[in-house]
Amino acid sequence: MQISDAIEPAARVALVGLAKNSGKTVALGAILGELEARGETVGVTSLGRDGESSDVLDDAIAKPPIRLPPMALVATTDTLLERSGVRAEVPVRTEHRTPLGRVVVARLLERGTVEVAGPVAAQDVGEVVETMRRLGAARVLVDGSIDRRAGASPRLADGVVLSTGAVLSADLDQLARRTKAAVDLLTLGAVEDARLRSRAAALRTSALLLDGGDAIPLDTSIVHDRVEGIVPLIRARPDVCAVVVRGALCEPLLEQVGRARRGAPLTVITGDATRVFLGRGTCARHRSRGVMLAVLAPIPLLAVTTNPIAPLRHRFDAGELRARIAAELPGVPVLDVLLSAPSAVPV
């Protein structure tokens, strides 16, 4: 399977890396190459800036340039476009200002390397994605920077390609565990009960949902700061059937929900997986304490790419790493885009 086959169902594809140098830019390059061979018009934007020629923290780490085919649409800034020297027209100049100039949507008139730099706010990136679709992009790729996940939100993308790599750990088992934990978090399942789902979706604020159909609103300060405050609220209502959090859901609140329920199962519902922030814990650990996580809008995981090299540090055997991650993630296409025959290892 090629990576372009894996992303076929999604018109808007987010690329997310589990860390810096996890191979996301190489994955983007592979997708661009394959889509060009298919004759597809592509748009590339980013959430934040990525694609600069050297790493912003360590100049010794050369970053692969993102080469775009003629007619590709790219979100960049006026300054970066001029500096690239690539011939291009600019059908849309946005109002979004960044430290590197104003964000523009450019159409390349020749093959070239342009630094991708979209708006900093996810909502604004969403507008750029729609602009590119309107300008004729059959597929739009949203490149996230460093380990940011916001680009994976279902509001922006129809599916995600996740990049993992040796940079996460020098220990293969630990690397596999951390990748699995990240995938579990990113692919949190939808609320199964249709009625519960529509009740949660209708809420404007965070709340406790009760069996009878009522809801007790939760103060924002309880959700974020004084999380212990949720314990008496939950214990006072045996008829609580779910906790709904609008906005960010953080680990301390989950801890307190678990404490309040003393092991009795309870579902915590949030908008989508990009709003869930786990510190050192994992979804599995919370589940074992009876706290289930569910989302209103699940994120389809299209593929996972593996990068066997941690720059300036260590490396794994490419085939072995790919196979190890594939074994951890049944049903998910796992690819090393630089391996010539990825299908040689059974998924």
Place this chain on the structure above:
Amino acid sequence: MSSVAGRASLEAVRPYGDHLDDGLVQMSFTLPVDHGPLAREAALALVTQMGLVRPEIVHAKSLTKGYTYFVVFAQCNHTVDCSQLGATSSSTRAMSEEQVDAYIGEHIARPLVVIGASTGTDTHSVGIDSILNLKGFDGRHGLEAYHWFRAHNLGSQVPNTALLAKAFELRADAILVSQTVTQQGLHLHNLTELVELVEAEGKRRDVLLICGGPRISDELAKELGFDAGFSKGTYPNDVAAFIAQEIAAREGRSADASAAA
């Protein structure tokens, strides 16, 4: 010669040591080699590999068994063309404290709420203190002293969630985080997490996110999803000028947008 009347040409800049354009460089480093002829040879070979010529060891000292510290002079024949740089420099106009206050009075005319902290496990508060506290730094007042700023300094080791809860409560216009990013980028996750939390709350458009620290550049800030990044050599008025001009531009933008709608 690339110098004219004792002034260096900005098209071919190289280090100044004893006289213009001599390219002299001084550096210090430690090699994990016992003090002795082998270590000296290794030091000279290393400096040559750096692209420098005529290396000269002016100081070598054993630090402990197996480690030698060097100070080396060498000559750099490379030059930098400054006219090709500057594409990433900020468009913010430099302003003094008085100019910032006058600018806010004229263009925004309301107090700007700024909240700041050293986040996560970072205990370094000197950076955020020098920007926010009344006393400021190097004779320039911090934002607390400004007429139009309402500055709140939460101190150090503040969790991202606590910083955000306070920012939302105070309806902050800008959030400043100070972070001592290490060589391995260990604190990067803490910075991206703050941005992701603001995104998850759906409030990214409502607040300016600014980070600062010794290894933070504007480029890194943008890559992390911040609106600006400030590094060494930043004074409170630089941050104040950025906040004032950026908010004026954004509020101007929203006024334009509603007029067009």
